[in-house]
Amino acid sequence: MFGLPDETDAQIRKTAEILSEQKVDGVKLHNLHVLRNTPLEKLYRESRFKPVDLEEYSRKVALFLENLSPKIAVHRLAAVASRWDELVAPQWTREKNEKPLNLLIIFWLRKKHGRDAVLRFKV
Numbered sequence: 770m771f772g773l774p775d776e777t778d779a780q781i782r783k784t785a786e787i788l789s790e791q792k793v794d795g796v797k798l799h800n801l802h803v804l805r806n807t808p809l810e811k812l813y814r815e816s817r818f819k820p821v822d823l824e825e826y827s828r829k830v831a832l833f834l835e836n837l838s839p840k841i842a843v844h845r846l847a848a849v850a851s852r853w854d855e856l857v858a859p860q861w862t863r864e865k866n867e868k869p870l871n872l873l874i875i876f877w878l879r880k881k882h883g884r885d886a887v888l889r890f891k892v
Contacts, residue, residue, distance in 0.1 A: 772801035785836035795842035
């Protein structure tokens with residue numbers, strides 16, 4: 770899950786490296802959602818927590834993929850809020866039908882890393 774408070778790039782890289790050393794067949798990437806009536810919502814309302822925007826989340830995905838074994842299947846690049854009626858933030862996770870998140874992330878990766886970027890990570 771990306772977007773946790775105080776998360777570092779080193780932690781993201783290390784997570785990918787640890788998974789690469791294990792007998793893992795696949796991963797599903799997930800972004801942190803702020804939901805109603807949770808301690809995280811309180812922090813968000815008090816401006817003590819800010820969820821990552823789509824561009825920053827996509828950067829974190831790229832960093833993770835760069836350090837993940839190509840033998841591990843990636844089943845999902847981001848999660849849409851399943852309890853959208855309880856979603857407080859980030860709003861970009863609400864857009865399941867209008868703009869599929871996986872396509873938005875792939876578009877960002879290609880824009881930043883070239884047209885074939887998704888195919889080039891850790892090959």
